[in-house]
Amino acid sequence: MNLKKSLVAVTLLFSALILASCGNSSNTSSSSNSKNGTSTSSTKSGSYQVTGQTNSSQYAGVIKNGKYLTSKSRGVTVSQSSGNLMNLKSFEAGLQDISKNEFSTSKYIFQEGQYLSSDTVKNWLGRKSKSNADGLNPASNGSTTPTGRNPIYLQSMEEQDYVQKSGSKLKLSGITIGLAMNSVDYYRKTTYGAEYQTNISDATLEKEGKAMAKEVLARLRKKKGLENIPIVIAVYKQASNDSLVGGNFVSYSINKGNSIEKWKALDIKNVVFPLKSDESAPNSNDSDAFSNFKSEVENFFPNLSGVTAQAQYKNGSLQGMNVSVTTQFYSETEINSFTQFLADQAEKYLPSGVKIDITVSSTTDGVQSFLSRSSTAKSFSTHVFESY
Amino acid sequence: MNLKKSLVAVTLLFSALILASCGNSSNTSSSSNSKNGTSTSSTKSGSYQVTGQTNSSQYAGVIKNGKYLTSKSRGVTVSQSSGNLMNLKSFEAGLQDISKNEFSTSKYIFQEGQYLSSDTVKNWLGRKSKSNADGLNPASNGSTTPTGRNPIYLQSMEEQDYVQKSGSKLKLSGITIGLAMNSVDYYRKTTYGAEYQTNISDATLEKEGKAMAKEVLARLRKKKGLENIPIVIAVYKQASNDSLVGGNFVSYSINKGNSIEKWKALDIKNVVFPLKSDESAPNSNDSDAFSNFKSEVENFFPNLSGVTAQAQYKNGSLQGMNVSVTTQFYSETEINSFTQFLADQAEKYLPSGVKIDITVSSTTDGVQSFLSRSSTAKSFSTHVFESY
Structure with missing residues (x-):
């Protein structure tokens, strides 16, 4: 459960406060925790709440006894993915x-995975x-040459739970499992x-992933609940x-029964x-648009370090962009003017009609300002990080 | 002018594009720049534009020949203030x-200082x-003891120009001069x-600052324009x-004539x-409020590193807060839930009715998310920095 014993006393002290503090919480059944300050609360009778939803496209998350209910496999994914x-x-x-295709944010609450330790x-x-009879990656074939060896196909996996309110519990x-497959091992x-x-x-990656999915589904079906x-x-x-950009999902299945x-x-x-x-982009208009933007922006200041962007396409059409602008040190007034200039440009x-984020960072001083436009908005909202 | 010669050719190439690109620009008089690619444009006949204003409480800034018009003393202030x-x-x-008290953002445009080199x-x-007959700091008296020496009172200064459109120019x-005085030299x-x-x-700092202001005003009045x-x-x-927070202004004067x-x-x-x-805060309710917030937040996650805030008071009443939450590495779903939780808490x-910014940073991975509420808004807007 990741509860540090030394924090339990504090937890108990504040749990009453927290129970009263969550506007969206209808699950504040009174806690039946042990009050001796040493035992962690049991899963069965713990008191649950949920975080608020700051917007309707986000899931509310589960809080248990005043603390965020972290994943039972917390940290494993991180260490496995640390390459990028x-x-x-x-x-x-x-x-x-x-x-979200299967579990709508209005009806389901997100819970970090609790079934895979x-x-x-x-x-x-x-x-x-x-x-390790349970290993999903193939047994070693003895070879250590790049083309001869059996690679590690499955690099990382994650469980996400989707829960619903039912009385006070x-x-x-539903559960979602992601299998992160190596394109390079x-x-x-x-x-x-x-x-x-x-x-x-890509073909091997997908084939191996689907085979593992079959096995994972079979194993999960045997678990209680x-x-x-x-x-x-x-x-x-x-x-x-x-x-300079993450990978992408290639396929998924929604399974009610025992087989995929x-x-x-x-x-x-x-x-x-x-x-x-x-390289080429699915739509060359977007790369041209970015190039024009980049030229304008790089020309504005004497010492701009770089302008890059991540873009995502789905079925060939642009979904959004994350633009990074890296600068030398700029003064506060320069950042203000630059941010307004960026909004114009x-x-x-x-491209319009897609979500765009722009982050301005200084090489020495971190994030300086930030611009954002939703897919439906016309103009950018901006924020310059300030200090008193 | 800070125009690097090597950039002039590029500048000229893009200046036509840029001239066409600024929506708010009514000062796009055609440029009479030398086109030989080696001379920088003259101040007199350069073509000016202004950045857009992303909100009406911000000044638009001056763009000249497609580049931001940087301060003539750019960098001096920075190096002088590098202590904090x-x-x-x-x-x-x-x-x-x-x-803004004297030069409203609706009538004036901000220009980085152009009169002090x-x-x-x-x-x-x-x-x-x-x-150095012009030195504003006192001559050395020979002593190097902390209490015996003549300190450096004036650490840094800044010129800000406020301009208005007049035909095509x-x-x-108006000019604003800031004198940054040391509380510790x-x-x-x-x-x-x-x-x-x-x-x-404080008394000495103010006395010395005001005496320097008198001298600065006299010197500026002798400059053409x-x-x-x-x-x-x-x-x-x-x-x-x-x-962990910057200094503050103690006094100012608006001068139309030759003397303060x-x-x-x-x-x-x-x-x-x-x-x-x-220490004490001007209003103990605010520090209590912050303590309660901090307790809730620190309790939410197993490994939170710290919650601090800068607060500014004017005439004893709170103007706003910049809250910093520093975390260990959190996963994307954890940051999402945490950000929603922060909005609730x-x-x-x-305190309500004041501007509040909250920045969530990871010790290893920079800014993760950000929440903001204006003085008039009821709820926080949130943003989680994402990556494709």
Whole structure:
């Protein structure tokens, strides 16, 4: 449960306060926790609340005894994905997006995964071996050459629970599992030796992911409480470690029964602007628009360091852009003027009708300002980070 | 002018584009720049535009030949204030706030200082000496003891110009000068020697600042173009280097003639929450409110690193808060839930009717999310920084 014993006393002190503090909370059944200050509360009789929803496209999250209910496998995913943190962000956010197809944010509450423990996930992510019969990755074939060896296909996995209010309790109503598959498996022959890589084709990645999904579904159905709920399983392709954008989901299935029912293919592509010379964007208008924007912006100040963007396409059409502007140190008045200038130029040049975020960071002083426009808004809202 | 020669060719290429690109620009008189690619454009005949105003409480800024018109003393202020960057932000933003009393954002355009060059500012900030008759700081008296020496009173200064449209040109309509005075003068007896400090009382700081203001006004009045315009001079008290919040303005005067007309005292106080044991806030309700908020927030997650806030008071009443929440690494779903939780708790606990910003940063991964509420809004708007 990740409750540090030393915090329990504090927890108990403040739990009454917290129970009274959540506007959206209808699950504030009185707590039956042990009050001796040493035992952590039991799952069965704990008191639940939910966070507010700051907007209706976000899930409310589960608070238990005043603390956020963290994942039972917290940390495993992170350490597995540390090669490229953008994979982790894109994997988790993308998995929630897929979940929204089946579990609407108005009816379901998000709960960090409670059914797969760290140990379970670690075993599943390992190679199959005598000591690890549960390993989803193939047994070693003895080879250590990039093309001869059996690669690690499954790099990371995540469980997301979707729960609903039921009287004074929260009832599990669905689970989503994401399988993050390597497009490149990085490995070393000795602990501190050189890094080698085995490339994995899209076809192989998808085939292996779907096979693992079948096995994962079968295992989950055997767990108490998971026999009959909908289980969504999604296969994600991790970006390589040198990518400036995360990977993307390739396929998912919604399963009510014991075997995978049907895979739905996803056509999602992430690109980084400016494009490299050998790359192309699904829509060249977007890369031209970005180039024009970049030129205007780079020309504005003597010492601008860089303007790049992540863009995501779904079925060939642009979904949104995250623009990063990196600057030298600018004074407060310069940042103010620059931010207003960016709003003008972004409105003029960047594609309309999609969500656009622009973050201005200084190389020495972190995030300086920030602009954002939703897909339906016309103009950007801006914020300059200030200090008294 | 700060135009790098190597950029001039690029500037000329893009200037036509830029001239067409600024919606708010009514000053796009055609440029009479030399087109030989080597000369920088002259001040007299350059083509001006202005940035848009993203909100009416902000000044539009001046763009010249497609580039932001940077200050003629750019960089001097920064290097002088490097002891505590928060002083610089608060000094510049505070100086604009004072300017707004005299030069409204609807009628005036902000221009970075164009009348005091780097050399001039450097000389004025120096000690008076045989080789620097213009030094505003007192001549050395030979002593190097903290209490015996003549301290450096004036640490930094800034010129801000306020201009108005006049036909196809921008006409200077007012100047604001900020004098940033040391509350502590840090010095070394030898270049890499130990750092000593001379403390300067509030009364001395104000007296010295006002005397310098008199001299600065007299000097400015002798400059061509500055004979008759309103000149605002404001005295700022720098915070010490170990302060977690910047300093504050103590007094300012608006001058139409040749001598200082009248000083208006400012009652501004910055505090950092949580208060140290020997400190008090102008309103103890605010520090209690912050403590309650902090307790709730720190209890939510197992590994929260810290919750602090800057608060500013004017005439004893709270003007706003900048709250910083520092976290360990959180996953994307955790940041989403945490941000929603923060919105609830901030609305519940933090003082209403004032501007509040909350920034969530991870120690390893920079700014994660951000919440903001204007003084008139009821609920917080939130933004989680995402990555595709």
